[in-house]
Amino acid sequence: MARTRARATRRRWLLPLVLVALVVAVAVAGEAIARAQVHARVAGAIDSELPGSTGVSTSLPAHPILIDLVRGRLTDLEIHADRVPLESVLAEPLSVTAVDVRIGSASLTSPMTVHDVTASATVPMSDLSALAAARLGHGGVLGDLRVSGGAGELTVSARVAGALPVEIALRPEARERELRLVPTRMTIAGADVGLTSPRLAEWGIDPAALGVRIGLDDAPPGIELRSAEVTPDGLRVTLTADRLVADGASGDGHGMTGTRTRSAPSASGYYAQS
Numbered sequence: 001m002a003r004t005r006a007r008a009t010r011r012r013w014l015l016p017l018v019l020v021a022l023v024v025a026v027a028v029a030g031e032a033i034a035r036a037q038v039h040a041r042v043a044g045a046i047d048s049e050l051p052g053s054t055g056v057s058t059s060l061p062a063h064p065i066l067i068d069l070v071r072g073r074l075t076d077l078e079i080h081a082d083r084v085p086l087e088s089v090l091a092e093p094l095s096v097t098a099v100d101v102r103i104g105s106a107s108l109t110s111p112m113t114v115h116d117v118t119a120s121a122t123v124p125m126s127d128l129s130a131l132a133a134a135r136l137g138h139g140g141v142l143g144d145l146r147v148s149g150g151a152g153e154l155t156v157s158a159r160v161a162g163a164l165p166v167e168i169a170l171r172p173e174a175r176e177r178e179l180r181l182v183p184t185r186m187t188i189a190g191a192d193v194g195l196t197s198p199r200l201a202e203w204g205i206d207p208a209a210l211g212v213r214i215g216l217d218d219a220p221p222g223i224e225l226r227s228a229e230v231t232p233d234g235l236r237v238t239l240t241a242d243r244l245v246a247d248g249a250s251g252d253g254h255g256m257t258g259t260r261t262r263s264a265p266s267a268s269g270y271y272a273q274s
Contacts, residue, residue: 034069035060038108042079045112055082069108077103077114084121093130094214096121097233117241124234125149132156135212141204142166149230154181160203164189168210172228172235177217179225179237183210220244 042058059078061068068074081099104116128147136142142158149155156168166188170181186193193199200207216223220241227238 034066038065038069038074041108041112042077046079046081046084050084050086052085053081053083056080072108074106074108075104077106079103093134094123094127096123096237098122111245113243113245114241115243117244118238119240120236120238122231122234122236128154128234131212131214132158136168136210138205138209149232149234152230153184154230154235160188160205164203170211172230174225174228174237176224177215177219179214179216179228181212181214186210 038060039058043056046053046056057080059080060074061076065074079099079101083095083097084099085095087093099119099121101117101119103114106112106114125147129145132147133145136145136156136158141160143162145156145158147154147156152171154170154172156170158166158168160166166186168186169184171184173180173182183195186195188203195210196207216225222241222244223239224241225237226240229236
């Protein structure tokens with residue numbers, strides 16, 4: 001009789017433990033499924049907005065996100081990509097690498113809305129060289145263009161008419177909706193040449209087009225350029241946005257719309273316009 005009561009007592013304790021274990025297992029499985037769905041949703045959005053992106057991964061908050069999903073909003077989302085082509089948003093043959101994006105919050109309803117976005121990426125030297133060749137060739141006068149970096153500036157090395165070596169130093173400036181590479185000095189055959197020297201015209205070089213402007217005119221409204229820094233790998237840029245809405249049905253031709261509240265001063269210099 002005592003053994004029967006002992007077994008019954010154990011069963012009474014065992015049943016709640018089994019139920020708790022089942023609830024935990026379901027919650028863990030649900031959390032894993034939820035995280036997988038969020039990863040897939042983010043990857044799909046990036047592929048839609050920036051086709052051709054590679055190495056895309058997401059980092060979600062450490063706390064369980066099931067509650068966030070019920071609320072319809074995620075917080076503290078991080079996204080990384082190895083490479084992102086920018087032809088679709090900048091109308092330039094450029095790509096960026098080592099892309100890191102931090103998002104303060106993101107809604108999970110349609111259209112997807114994100115707030116407090118900060119993104120950093122590197123424009124490789126190879127892409128900068130291609131851009132320099134397209135913008136600074138001066139009708140073929142300058143050839144063999146290549147870009148290197150150091151001391152906070154980019155250096156464009158080239159040859160005038162395939163003979164005289166030329167170097168143009170460019171200082172990057174981040175100006176709200178554009179990146180400007182402002183010429184600071186120029187040498188020809190090792191001798192300093194003034195940026196407004198009439199000798200440049202004699203060699204077929206337009207003094208008014210020694211720099212480069214990359215506008216964000218075709219990028220979604222609300223995105224602003226905050227900084228641009230020369231690194232050994234290329235040009236590291238940081239962009240921000242207060243609010244972006246992924247909405248393929250927007251009438252402005254962009255897949256995303258946005259708003260901004262900050263402003264930045266203008267700049268001046270000599271530029272080869274897009």
